[in-house]
Amino acid sequence: MDMNELQSPEDLLIDESFLAWYHQSDPEATKKWDTWLESDLSHKALKDNAIELIKALDLQEKPVPPAQLAAAEARLFGVVNAPRVQDAPVRRLRRSSWRVWVSAAACLVVILMAAGIDKWWIRGKNTVDTPYGQTARLVLPDGTEVMMNANSSFTYPRHWKEGKDREGWLKGEAFFHVRKTSQHDRFIVHTDHFDVIVTGTEFNVVNQPDNAGVVLKEGTVTLIDEHGTEIKMAPGDNVVLKGTQLIRETVNPEDATAWMDNKMNFDNTPLSEVIRMIRFHYGVEVEVSNPTMLNKTLTGIYPNDNLDVLLKALEATKEYKVERSGDRVILDTVR
Numbered sequence: 001m002d003m004n005e006l007q008s009p010e011d012l013l014i015d016e017s018f019l020a021w022y023h024q025s026d027p028e029a030t031k032k033w034d035t036w037l038e039s040d041l042s043h044k045a046l047k048d049n050a051i052e053l054i055k056a057l058d059l060q061e062k063p064v065p066p067a068q069l070a071a072a073e074a075r076l077f078g079v080v081n082a083p084r085v086q087d088a089p090v091r092r093l094r095r096s097s098w099r100v101w102v103s104a105a106a107c108l109v110v111i112l113m114a115a116g117i118d119k120w121w122i123r124g125k126n127t128v129d130t131p132y133g134q135t136a137r138l139v140l141p142d143g144t145e146v147m148m149n150a151n152s153s154f155t156y157p158r159h160w161k162e163g164k165d166r167e168g169w170l171k172g173e174a175f176f177h178v179r180k181t182s183q184h185d186r187f188i189v190h191t192d193h194f195d196v197i198v199t200g201t202e203f204n205v206v207n208q209p210d211n212a213g214v215v216l217k218e219g220t221v222t223l224i225d226e227h228g229t230e231i232k233m234a235p236g237d238n239v240v241l242k243g244t245q246l247i248r249e250t251v252n253p254e255d256a257t258a259w260m261d262n263k264m265n266f267d268n269t270p271l272s273e274v275i276r277m278i279r280f281h282y283g284v285e286v287e288v289s290n291p292t293m294l295n296k297t298l299t300g301i302y303p304n305d306n307l308d309v310l311l312k313a314l315e316a317t318k319e320y321k322v323e324r325s326g327d328r329v330i331l332d333t334v335r
Contacts, residue, residue, distance in 0.1 A: 003032075003036050006043075006046065007046075007141050008046070008158055008159065009046060009049040009050035009052075009053050009158070011046075012046060012047065012050040013050055013053060013054065017029040017032065017033070018033060018050070021033035021034075022051065022054060033047075040137070040138070040139060041128055041130075041136040041137065041138050041148075042126075042128065042138045042139055042140070044128075045126040045127070045128050046126070049124065049126060049158065124157075124158055125155050125156060125157050125158060126155065126156055126157075126158055127153060127154070127155040128148065128153070128154050128155075129152070129153045130148045130149065130150055130151065130152050130153075130172070131150065131151070132150055132151050132281065132282050132283035133150050133281065133282050133283075133305070133306075133307060134150055135147065135148060135149055135150060135259070135260070135262070136148045138154065140156060140160075140166075140168075141158075141159070141160055142160055142166055142179055142181060142187075143179040144166070144176065144177065144178045144179045144187065145176075145177040145179075146168075146174050146175070146176055146177075147174060147175040147260050148172070148173075148174045149172060149173035149174060149259050149281070150172075150280075150281045150282070151172055151280055151281060151283060152170070152171060152172025152173055152174055153170070153171040153172055154168055154169070154170050154171075154174055155168065155169040156168040156169070160185075162181065162182070162183055162185065163183050163185060164185060165185060165186045165187075165188055166181075166185055166186070166187045166188070167187075167188045167190065168187075168188070168189055168190065169189075169190045169191075170189055170190070170191055170205055170207050171207055172206075172207065172208060172280075173204070173205065173206045173207070173208065173259070174204070174205055175202070175203070175204045175205075175257055175260055176189065176198075176201075176202065176203055176204075176205065177202045178198050178199070178200050178201055178202070178219075179200060180199055180200030181199075184199050184200075185199070186198070186199055187199065187200075189205055191205065191207035191212060192207055192212070193207070193212050193225060193226060193241050194212075194214075194223050194224060194225045194226070194241070194246065195223070195224045196214055196221055196222075196223060197221070197222045197223075197224065198219065198220070198221050198222075199219075200219060201216070201217075201218055201219025201220060201221060202216075202217040202218040202219060203215065203216045203217060203218075203219070203221055203233075204217070204253070204256050204257050208280055210276060211240075211276065211280075212240070212241040213238060213239055213240035213241060214233065214237075214238070214239050215237070215238045215251060215253050215256040215257070216233040216234065216235050216236070216237050216238075216253070217235060217253040217257070218235055219235070220232065220233065220234070221233040223239055223246060225246055226244075229246070231246055231248065233248075235253070236250055236251065236252075236253060237249070237250065237251075238250065238251040238256065255267070258301070258304075259281075259304060262303065262304050262305035263301050263302065263303065263304050264277065264301070264302045264303075264304045264310070265301050266297075266298045266299055266300055266301075266302065267299055268297040268298075268299055269297060269298050269299070270294065270295065270296075270297055270298075271288075271293055271294050271295070271296045271297065271298060271331075272294040272295075274298050275288070275294075275331075278307075278310070278329070281304065282307045283327065284307065284327045284328065284329055285327060285328050285329065286329045286330075286331065287328070287329070287330050287331070288330075288331050288332070289330060289331065289332040289333070290332075290333070293331065293332075293333055296319070296333075298317075300317075302314070308324070311324060311329065314331075318334055319333065319334055320332065320333060320334065321333070321334055
């Protein structure tokens with residue numbers, strides 16, 4: 001099978017070279033699949049799910065000591081062949097028949113387990129996570145492209161059917177370029193506070209503990225919040241959650257998606273918001289020497305693919321002093 005056509009764990013399981021890669025039995029297969037895994041983050045999710053299925057089906061029989069087996073067999077026949085209380089005749093079970101019965105029962109257990117695993121696999125989902133300080137590109141089964149920001153997670157079903165909604169669940173931040181289908185199936189992004197419903201468009205979604213909203217770059221989007229309120233967005237709209245209400249603003253979508261180019265765009269942005277972004281993106285604790293500093297603002301375009309470079313850029317403004325010790329950063333003003 002063409003590796004570009006692989007879309008499900010089942011596709012991997014029927015590929016002999018993938019099994020050779022899994023068992024490390026063919027150097028050529030190992031090289032080929034390692035290259036494939038590094039080419040797209042979604043490939044890792046497929047690989048992980050295929051391995052889970054292999055392990056689930058790999059039923060390892062533990063050896064039983066002969067003495068223990070003989071004792072168990074003796075107890076079993078003692079129960080099966082024991083006369084009834086009223087000495088009624090009973091059919092004795094031959095040892096050969098018992099072994100056939102046990103084998104049949106074992107086959108039934110395997111079949112039931114396989115059916116359960118298959119049901120779990122069909123209904124299962126893929127989850128792709130990005131670590132602190134790194135972004136990643138993901139291509140979904142329908143061709144939709146997802147660019148995930150750092151410290152984010154996206155979950156989606158392993159199989160989408162034509163004519164039905166395509167759904168995904170986001171934690172963190174991601175930019176979506178949704179592909180239209182022949183039946184104009186809806187694409188729905190679920191967040192903690194609202195659902196984003198589209199058919200084919202480009203938009204950015206944020207679902208973070210202290211920040212949630214959607215910026216529409218192209219097409220149309222409908223938001224539905226927890227109360228059932230609908231908001232239809234136009235390109236350039238930025239709908240943010242403030243308290244329990246969704247508020248519409250107008251922004252430059254390029255500023256909102258600067259993170260895709262490993263940049264942070266600030267325009268009189270409060271230092272408190274800058275700190276929040278650094279904490280979420282890099283997973284570090286940021287403190288200020290004086291709480292009044294949080295009212296200061298920052299303007300400019302800063303690098304966002306390396307924390308040390310970003311901190312040096314802050315120091316280059318001549319307004320801040322930065323001290324870093326591991327995962328702890330202290331900001332102070334230049335006196």
